[in-house]
Amino acid sequence: MLATLIHYRLLSAWNAARFTTPRQRLVSVGLLALSLVLALVVFVGFRLVMLVRGAGSLGQTLTYELVYGVFLFMLAGSVPFLAATLLHPGDLNLLGTAPVKPAHVVLLRLIEGTLAGAAQFAPIGAPAIAACGAGLGYAGMDWTAMLVIAALLVVLPATATATLLLMAVAALGPERVRGAVAGVNILLGSLVCLTAVSQVTGLRMQEGLAGLAAGTANPSGPIPFAPPWSWIAEAMVALSRGDSAGFWSAALRASALAIGLGGVAVFIGARFVATGRLAGADQGPGPRRAQSQTHVTDARSLYVGGPLAALVVKDMRYVLRDSLLLSQAGMPTILYLVPFVMAINPAFRASTSSDELFAFGILMVLAVLYMQASILSLSSVGLEGRAFWMVLASPARVRTALAAKWLVSWLLSALSGVAMVVLSGLAFGADMGTVVALSGAVAVSAAGLCGIGVGLAASLPRFTFENPAHRVSPLAIVIGFGLGVAYSGFAWTAFGATWYAGTHWPAYATSIHAAGLSLIAVATAGAVALPLAAGAHRLASLEWEF
Numbered sequence: 001m002l003a004t005l006i007h008y009r010l011l012s013a014w015n016a017a018r019f020t021t022p023r024q025r026l027v028s029v030g031l032l033a034l035s036l037v038l039a040l041v042v043f044v045g046f047r048l049v050m051l052v053r054g055a056g057s058l059g060q061t062l063t064y065e066l067v068y069g070v071f072l073f074m075l076a077g078s079v080p081f082l083a084a085t086l087l088h089p090g091d092l093n094l095l096g097t098a099p100v101k102p103a104h105v106v107l108l109r110l111i112e113g114t115l116a117g118a119a120q121f122a123p124i125g126a127p128a129i130a131a132c133g134a135g136l137g138y139a140g141m142d143w144t145a146m147l148v149i150a151a152l153l154v155v156l157p158a159t160a161t162a163t164l165l166l167m168a169v170a171a172l173g174p175e176r177v178r179g180a181v182a183g184v185n186i187l188l189g190s191l192v193c194l195t196a197v198s199q200v201t202g203l204r205m206q207e208g209l210a211g212l213a214a215g216t217a218n219p220s221g222p223i224p225f226a227p228p229w230s231w232i233a234e235a236m237v238a239l240s241r242g243d244s245a246g247f248w249s250a251a252l253r254a255s256a257l258a259i260g261l262g263g264v265a266v267f268i269g270a271r272f273v274a275t276g277r278l279a280g281a282d283q284g285p286g287p288r289r290a291q292s293q294t295h296v297t298d299a300r301s302l303y304v305g306g307p308l309a310a311l312v313v314k315d316m317r318y319v320l321r322d323s324l325l326l327s328q329a330g331m332p333t334i335l336y337l338v339p340f341v342m343a344i345n346p347a348f349r350a351s352t353s354s355d356e357l358f359a360f361g362i363l364m365v366l367a368v369l370y371m372q373a374s375i376l377s378l379s380s381v382g383l384e385g386r387a388f389w390m391v392l393a394s395p396a397r398v399r400t401a402l403a404a405k406w407l408v409s410w411l412l413s414a415l416s417g418v419a420m421v422v423l424s425g426l427a428f429g430a431d432m433g434t435v436v437a438l439s440g441a442v443a444v445s446a447a448g449l450c451g452i453g454v455g456l457a458a459s460l461p462r463f464t465f466e467n468p469a470h471r472v473s474p475l476a477i478v479i480g481f482g483l484g485v486a487y488s489g490f491a492w493t494a495f496g497a498t499w500y501a502g503t504h505w506p507a508y509a510t511s512i513h514a515a516g517l518s519l520i521a522v523a524t525a526g527a528v529a530l531p532l533a534a535g536a537h538r539l540a541s542l543e544w545e546f
Contacts, residue, residue, distance in 0.1 A: 016065030037482070043127035047406065059135055060237050066132050067153070067225035067233035070125045072195060074157035076188040077288070078117035080328035082162045083181045085113035086269055106269035106462055110262060114158040121154055123481040129153065129236075136240035145247065152232050152254045159261035160228075161188075166268040173306075174272060178327075179296035185327050228257050310393070310402035310498035318383050319408060324381055332371035335364050336420050340427065358428035360439060365420045366445075370488060373413040374444050377453025378480055381461060381535070388461075398536045406454045406532060414446040439493050444520060445488060448527035452483045455531020459538045487527045494520050497541075 016503055018171050044064070050059060161184070168180035224230065231254040238246030319325060339361040381388065381402075391401050418439045425435035460476040498516025504508040 015376070031410070038526060039123050039127045039482070042124060043131045043484075046128045046131035047134055050131060063132055063136065063236055064224040064230060064233040065421065066128060067236065068229050069195070070128055070153055071157055071229040071232065072188075072192055074117070074121060074125065074153060074191050075161055076185075076331065078113070078158050078161045079165070079181065079185055079188065081324075082110070082113040082158060083116040083165055083184075083327070085116065086162060086165060086265075087177050102270040102273035103266050105273050106266045107262075109269070110159070110162055110265060113162065114155060116149045118154045119149070119477040122132055122478050125153060129185055133234065136236065136432070138240060142239050146236075148251050149232060149236055149239075152235075152251065152258065156228060156232070156254055156258040156261075159258045159265060162265040163261045163268075166265050166272075170268055174497055181327050185331045189331050189338070189395040193335060202349065216339075228254055231257075262460075307400050308396075308407075311401055312407055315404055315408040316382070317377070319412065322383065325383070327376070329372050329375045332368045332375075333416075333420075336361075336368050338364050340423070343428075354428040355430075358424055358430045361424040361428065362421065363426065363443065365417060366492065368453070368483060369413060369442060369446060370418040370449060372416055372452050373409065373449035374480055374484055376409040376413055377406070377450040378457050378476060380409050380454050381457035381539075398539045399532070402454055402458055402532050402535055402539075406450055406528065408456060409450040410447050413450060417442040417446055437499075441492070445491055446523050448487050448491060448524040449523075451528030452487060452531050453480055454533040455533075456480050458482070458535025459531070461539065463519075483527075483531075487523065491520050491523055494523070 005166045014161075018366075050062065086106065110388070129146065129149060133143065138146065153432045161414055164184050164187075165180060168183055172180045172183075235250035235254070238244075239251060299491070330428060337355050342360075343357055384391065394400060421442055422441045424430070425438075456476045458478055494516055498513060498520075502512045505512065
């Protein structure tokens with residue numbers, strides 16, 4: 001039966017991801033090629049870091065730091081995928097009547113969640129590890145052995161996260177699934193925050209490039225050398241020395257731990273499935289009677305049309321009632337606290353001005369904005385699952401539905417970003433004009449990022465599963481990373497160049513600002529209009545065979 005389940009899931013995934021027309025295949029290949037180019041840029045960036053800071057024995061130390069960072073990224077990033085896959089109760093009643101072993105159900109879900117979360121490893125983790133291997137001097141068959149390293153960096157964090165989630169549910173009870181997921185998110189998010197603080201303070205960013213090059217070789221202290229992530233780095237270092245025994249010893253230790261954690265997760269999850277305790281667990285508010293028309297009337301006061309207003313209200317409710325999506329979108333906010341935690345350190349505060357802390361805070365805001373906008377927009381189309389055909393059967397057009405999803409994701413991410421900019425400005429005494437300008441730039445960036453996300457979610461739809469872990473195609477995640485980084489890099493480079501030029505040549509400030517803002521406006525309009533048009537075309541021609 002396990003083989004039958006696996007075959008069914010693979011077939012369903014293929015039917016959801018395949019493209020039916022040559023134009024769709026051509027566009028997907030082009031977008032994927034762009035993402036590969038940007039992955040190459042990530043590789044080059046990490047390779048430069050290895051060249052600057054990885055000479056001699058420092059290269060091995062940096063390997064431990066890098067592996068720890070990637071492991072932590074995968075550990076925290078896999079929470080929403082595994083929470084949705086393991087704890088989503090939609091089909092448990094159906095599976096309970098099928099001749100399928102509960103352990104097989106949990107095992108398959110664990111595999112699905114791991115593979116879904118692995119999509120985030122492709123554009124960032126894989127180039128980073130490849131750059132580390134190049135810095136360590138890998139050659140020939142060493143690169144083949146790196147596949148084992150990559151697999152461990154995907155599987156080990158996933159099994160650890162799955163075990164944490166199921167243990168939290170077992171401790172709090174199945175009726176408090178949301179609390180369990182939130183607790184794991186807070187725990188891992190705090191670890192990410194503390195690691196970011198140690199990295200930045202250890203690199204002496206206040207000294208510029210010289211401080212980055214001469215900073216502490218091991219900013220995180222002894223944590224990167226602690227197991228289990230240190231076993232992966234140990235295997236990489238042993239591989240560079242030609243020590244096959246050391247490589248396989250470390251790899252087998254990590255593999256054994258991954259298998260053991262997976263077994264614990266399957267054991268705990270199988271008990272929940274067998275007893276049916278998750279079937280009605282924490283599914284949120286029950287059905288409500290139809291509300292009056294006041295909500296639609298209030299939305300019309302925003303001077304938008306009736307169908308668009310109704311869809312905006314519906315999508316806003318969908319987002320606010322989806323605890324998994326809100327948890328996933330809220331987790332990056334922990335990075336916003338990094339400059340505030342840094343400011344608590346008296347030594348660092350004494351050597352760093354408020355302007356520098358504010359500038360670093362803005363960088364954190366941009367990181368949070370990018371992640372939140374991507375999460376909300378990429379999840380927007382698949383939020384309703386297979387019920388999305390009802391939207392297309394309604395009086396609203398496809399373009400109207402996508403416009404509503406873009407508006408909702410843009411409003412939520414822009415409001416969050418602007419609030420963080422204002423709070424940072426108040427905390428670090430920034431000039432009011434600077435805060436206003438940066439708030440506007442954040443709102444504009446959110447519009448472009450959400451346009452890319454919603455357009456990709458519609459261009460690469462995923463309606464086969466009702467599981468919220470599969471609301472978006474893994475290909476859309478990879479391509480979304482590429483396009484989002486390209487747009488953000490261009491827009492903020494243009495913004496910074498405009499600011500710099502206008503400050504240093506005040507006589508031409510009006511012309512410079514007009515040219516720079518026009519360039520950003522055109523880029524943002526293209527980032528919104530083109531993906532949404534492509535997504536509308538895809539959905540309009542989609543055959544609803546599911």
